[in-house]
Amino acid sequence: xxxxxxxxxxxxxxxxxxxxxxxxxxxxxxxxxxxxxxxxxxxxxxxxxxxxxxxxxxxxxxxxxxxxxxxxxxxxxxxxxxxxxxxxxxxxxxxxxxxxxxxxxxxxxxxxxxxxxxxxxxxxxxxxxxxxxxxxxxxxxxxxxxxxxxxxxxxxxxxxxxxxxxxxxxxxxxxxxxxxxxxxxxxxxxxxxxxxxxxxxxxxxxxxxxxxxxxxxxxxxxxxxxxxxxxxxxxxxxxxxxxxxxxxxxxxxxxxxxxxxxxxxxxxxxxxxxxxxxxxxxxxxxxxxxxxxxxxxxxxxxxxxxxxxxxxxxxxxxxx
Amino acid sequence: xxxxxxxxxxxxxxxxxxxxxxxxxxxxxxxxxxxxxxxxxxxxxxxxxxxxxxxxxxxxxxxxxxxxxxxxxxxxxxxxxxxxxxxxxxxxxxxxxxxxxxxxxxxxxxxxxxxxxxxxxxxxxxxxxxxxxxxxxxxxxxxxxxxxxxxxxxxxxxxxxxxxxxxxxxxxxxxxxxxxxxxxxxxxxxxxxxxxxxxxxxxxxxxxxxxxxxxxxxxxxxxxxxxxxxxxxxxxxxxxxxxxxxxxxxxxxxxxxxxxxxxxxxxxxxxxxxxxxxxxxxxxxxxxxxxxxxxxxxxxxxxxxxxxxxxxxxxxxxxxxxxxxxxxxxxxxxxxxxxxxxxxxxxxxxxxxxxxxxxxxxxxxxxxxxxxxxxxxxxxxxxxxxxxxxxxxxxxxxxxxxxxxxxxx
Numbered sequence: 001x002x003x004x005x006x007x008x009x010x011x012x013x014x015x016x017x018x019x020x021x022x023x024x025x026x027x028x029x030x031x032x033x034x035x036x037x038x039x040x041x042x043x044x045x046x047x048x049x050x051x052x053x054x055x056x057x058x059x060x061x062x063x064x065x066x067x068x069x070x071x072x073x074x075x076x077x078x079x080x081x082x083x084x085x086x087x088x089x090x091x092x093x094x095x096x097x098x099x100x101x102x103x104x105x106x107x108x109x110x111x112x113x114x115x116x117x118x119x120x121x122x123x124x125x126x127x128x129x130x131x132x133x134x135x136x137x138x139x140x141x142x143x144x145x146x147x148x149x150x151x152x153x154x155x156x157x158x159x160x161x162x163x164x165x166x167x168x169x170x171x172x173x174x175x176x177x178x179x180x181x182x183x184x185x186x187x188x189x190x191x192x193x194x195x196x197x198x199x200x201x202x203x204x205x206x207x208x209x210x211x212x213x214x215x216x217x218x219x220x221x222x223x224x225x226x227x228x229x230x231x232x233x234x235x236x237x238x239x240x241x242x243x244x245x246x247x248x249x250x251x252x253x254x255x256x257x258x259x260x261x262x263x264x265x266x267x268x269x270x271x272x273x274x275x276x277x278x279x280x281x282x283x284x285x286x287x288x289x290x291x292x293x294x295x296x297x298x299x300x301x302x303x304x305x306x307x308x309x310x311x312x313x314x315x316x317x318x319x320x
Numbered sequence: 321x322x323x324x325x326x327x328x329x330x331x332x333x334x335x336x337x338x339x340x341x342x343x344x345x346x347x348x349x350x351x352x353x354x355x356x357x358x359x360x361x362x363x364x365x366x367x368x369x370x371x372x373x374x375x376x377x378x379x380x381x382x383x384x385x386x387x388x389x390x391x392x393x394x395x396x397x398x399x400x401x402x403x404x405x406x407x408x409x410x411x412x413x414x415x416x417x418x419x420x421x422x423x424x425x426x427x428x429x430x431x432x433x434x435x436x437x438x439x440x441x442x443x444x445x446x447x448x449x450x451x452x453x454x455x456x457x458x459x460x461x462x463x464x465x466x467x468x469x470x471x472x473x474x475x476x477x478x479x480x481x482x483x484x485x486x487x488x489x490x491x492x493x494x495x496x497x498x499x500x501x502x503x504x505x506x507x508x509x510x511x512x513x514x515x516x517x518x519x520x521x522x523x524x525x526x527x528x529x530x531x532x533x534x535x536x537x538x539x540x541x542x543x544x545x546x547x548x549x550x551x552x553x554x555x556x557x558x559x560x561x562x563x564x565x566x567x568x569x570x571x572x573x574x575x576x577x578x579x580x581x582x583x584x585x586x587x588x589x590x591x592x593x594x595x596x597x598x599x600x601x602x603x604x605x606x607x608x609x610x611x612x613x614x615x616x617x618x619x620x621x622x623x624x625x626x627x628x629x630x631x632x633x634x635x636x637x638x639x640x641x642x643x644x645x646x647x648x649x650x651x652x653x654x655x656x657x658x659x660x661x662x663x664x665x666x667x668x669x670x671x672x673x674x675x676x677x678x679x680x681x682x683x684x685x686x687x688x689x690x691x692x693x694x695x696x697x698x699x700x701x702x703x704x705x706x707x708x709x710x711x712x713x714x715x716x717x718x719x720x721x722x723x724x725x726x727x728x729x
Contacts, residue, residue: 004712005691008680051681076683077674109683114618201694208702221697242590242599250654254665258689298614299607302655303586307607310590314600 006204007197010172012049015056019196020164021049024155028053032060036101039125039134041149043141044157047195050137053157054106057135061104069103076112084113084120092128103132110136111143118145125151159194169199178207183215191222230266234274237312245309253301260301264292267308280315287311325525326518329493334380337373338517339485343476347381347455350474351422354453361474363447363454365428367461368478371516374457377478378424387420404442411450421452429458429466440469447472480515483507489517490524494534501534551584555650558585558633559592559640567637571629578625582609582632583653591651595642605635668722675715696723 003009012018015032018025031037037057042050051072058070071091073083091105107113113121122145125134134152138144141154166189173180180188184206192199205221206213233248252258271284291308295301331337334344347366353359366374382389390410392403410423431439447454447469461470461477481489490506501524509527513520527534554570561567571578586606593599612628615621673688680687699706699719710716 001712003679004709005676005680005694055681072681074677074681074683076685077677108681109686112683197690201690205694205697208698208700208705240596242596246590259685294607294611297611298618300610300613303610304607306586307603310596310600310603314596317596 006172006176007200010168010175010200012052012056013059015053015060018049018053018056019168020160021053021157024053024157027155028057029060031057035061037061037133039129039152040136041141041144041152041154042135042137042157043139043144043154045139045159045195047192047197047199048157048159049196050157051106051108053155054104054135054137058104058106070106071103072106072108074108075117076109084117084124088121089124089128092124092132094131102130104135105132106135106137108137109139111138111140115145118148122147122151160192160196161194162189165189165192165194165196165199168196169203172200172203173213176207177211178203179212181212181214184213184218187215187218191218230263231270231273233309234267234270234312237309238274238276238316240313240317242310242313245313246306249302249305249309260295260305261292263301263305264288264295268292276316283315284312325493325497325521329496329521331373331376331380333384334377337377337380338489339481340373340377340478343478344377344381346474346476347377351381351385351453358451361472362450363456363469363473364476365461365470365473366455366457366476366478367459369459369480369514369516371513371518371520372478372480373517374478375424375426378422378455378457382420382422382424385420385422387422389422389424391424391426403439404446407443407446407454408449411446411452411454423450423452423454425454425456427458428456428469429460429463431465440465444468444472481510481517481520482515483510486510486515486517486520490520493521493524494528497528499528499534505534551581552650554581555584555588555592558636559588559644561634561637564630564634564638567634568630570633578629579613580653582606582613582628583655584650585632585636587653587655588650589636591648592644593636593640593642594644595640598639598641601639602636605631605639609635665722668718672713672715672718672722675713675718679713692722695719699723 015025015029028037040054042053044050054072058066062069073087088105088107091103107121110118121134125148136144136148136152141149141156166185169185169188170180173185180203188199188202188206191202202218202221203213206217209217209220229248229252233245233252236242236245236248249263252263253260268285268288271281271288274281274284276284287308291299291304294304334348337344343366347364350359350361350364366377368374379389392406392410407423407425410421425443428443443456456469456473458466461475487503487506487510490501490510494501506524509523510520513523524534557570558567561570571581586603589602589606590599593602609628609631612624612631616624616628669688669692670684672692673684673686676682676691677684677687680691682690695706695709698709707716710719713719
């Protein structure tokens with residue numbers, strides 16, 4: 001069955017098809033030419049081709065046999081030491097039956113692994129180097145422990161330049177029989193912010209309205225997909241209505257399923273737009289940073305963000 | 321008051337047990353099958369709500385056969401190791417004179433996975449190796465943590481006592497006690513206790529007291545067994561104590577789970593603490609308590625719990641200085657109610673997220689986050705295209721359930 005989501009339908013199948021990241025692609029092609037590779041760490045923002053590069057590398061290396069010797073785990077779903085100890089180890093341990101000299105294990109969203117799990121992974125990587133190569137994908141290489149970083153070749157993926165997104169989206173539009181205005185194309189690119197996935201998703205959503213895509217259509221998609229309730233939540237807090245603010249927070253977390261750290265990010269950028277005295281902004285930045293840190297320490301999203309809202313409410317009252 | 325009626329009139333044989341004939345037959349047949357060697361399932365799981373006779377049935381079947389009953393109760397502290405030792409011994413060592421033996425593991429769904437590490441695994445191996453029949457009891461057989469056990473067991477459900485089965489039972493007891501009651505009162509009593517024999521008998525005993533006649537008036541007087549009352553007393557302590565010591569007592573008083581207590585305090589803090597500065601302090605104390613919970617989750621170091629408890633009780637109590645104006649009723653924690661309400665939604669999100677993530681190489685969470693808005697948008701504008709996506713993901717049904725109600729909200 002043909003992939004119905006365009007991000008999959010148009011995902012490059014070989015290294016040659018990858019649009020950008022020339023440096024990286026050429027080095028990966030070297031690996032293919034030599035038939036060998038080190039452990040790799042792919043770091044970079046979402047939608048820049050990390051997983052795609054890993055998949056293409058494996059396919060180019062092993063051709064049709066690649067399904068037997070390739071495994072993909074998502075660290076966010078399957079994190080924890082147990083997975084490393086069992087699944088990863090089982091896969092890494094068994095020598096491959098085919099003629100390929102090693103297997104490839106891709107660990108997506110590896111920066112979501114706990115420290116303990118990463119240490120366990122480090123030992124596994126070491127032990128099974130002869131039979132298995134690891135490709136770790138993450139947004140921030142800094143969240144990967146040093147000992148793992150030092151065992152991997154680091155590849156930094158950068159946001160895609162506008163020209164690449166324009167050409168890729170343009171060719172998808174053509175294949176899908178869409179007409180897209182210059183303004184429309186320009187606004188998808190703006191929305192994408194260097195994230196190809198976001199660009200393609202926006203285009204696909206817009207295409208459900210009409211075959212010809214205008215700037216307005218793109219705005220309509222974006223307006224829906226991005227709840228702006230963070231602003232409303234902060235307004236309630238600043239007015240001293242903690243209960244309402246907490247209700248908004250709960251809606252964001254539960255109804256929209258937005259992660260706590262995403263909310264923190266949005267609050268951070270809102271701080272500079274809020275109607276508060278200039279001096280206060282800095283103490284708010286400190287407060288937001290503290291909550292961000294606590295979330296990374298495993299704090300509960302609702303409780304910790306509520307503490308931030310309570311602080312906002314109290315401080316706003318002090319200023320009044 | 322003398323001996324409780326629940327003990328005094330406890331049935332000794334299966335014939336004396338009211339109701340649940342099917343379940344008793346099923347259990348008896350399974351026990352008989354042991355005479356032909358160990359059956360494929362060496363354990364039976366008796367499940368049903370409290371007070372329907374799970375323990376009583378087990379005792380009666382053992383007694384009728386002249387078997388020893390080895391009982392291990394969940395309320396006892398049990399860890400995997402202790403369990404293996406006791407249950408293992410009982411299940412493999414022979415009895416004196418070759419007598420039969422029935423092993424009863426009560427309330428297995430009460431096992432606390434954190435504190436009783438390895439208990440389930442230990443139980444499973446006991447079940448596998450036992451030379452004697454084992455009966456386990458549980459209120460909720462579908463509790464996730466006992467799933468592996470459930471699969472190894474013959475499931476036998478005990479139902480709530482019906483009014484029809486209950487009336488003769490109560491009348492038998494009343495005759496022996498020399499008390500008279502009108503039938504309407506007994507029906508009311510059975511109804512109120514919702515098929516729980518134990519609480520029905522307790523109520524009846526209280527009502528009879530020194531009276532020789534129980535009427536509907538007495539039953540009305542008996543208030544509904546209110547199982548949520550203690551929490552309000554505890555919350556009162558947290559929000560109105562003037563000393564640290566008094567607030568801390570809340571945790572020892574409460575028979576609610578401490579994480580539940582946290583949710584109650586967290587929910588009610590803004591309603592009980594009108595002053596915003598004090599509220600800020602209180603919520604911060606709760607956030608600090610939460611950080612200790614996070615550390616406990618990470619390290620499994622449960623001695624840190626006492627700090628979390630101090631912060632969430634005394635920390636909140638000390639923050640509050642301005643009294644609540646007038647009486648503000650306590651609210652049920654949204655987190656707990658929405659957990660059951662949105663558990664469905666959340667599970668749907670996870671299921672759909674997993675389906676998308678599998679196809680699109682993402683974690684279920686990020687997949688749901690990135691793709692659900694797109695899919696929802698397509699759904700609203702082009703049913704056919706949406707249908708293709710839903711079918712490709714193989715989760716049309718879940719998507720429908722997930723996306724439809726959201727439109728209305």
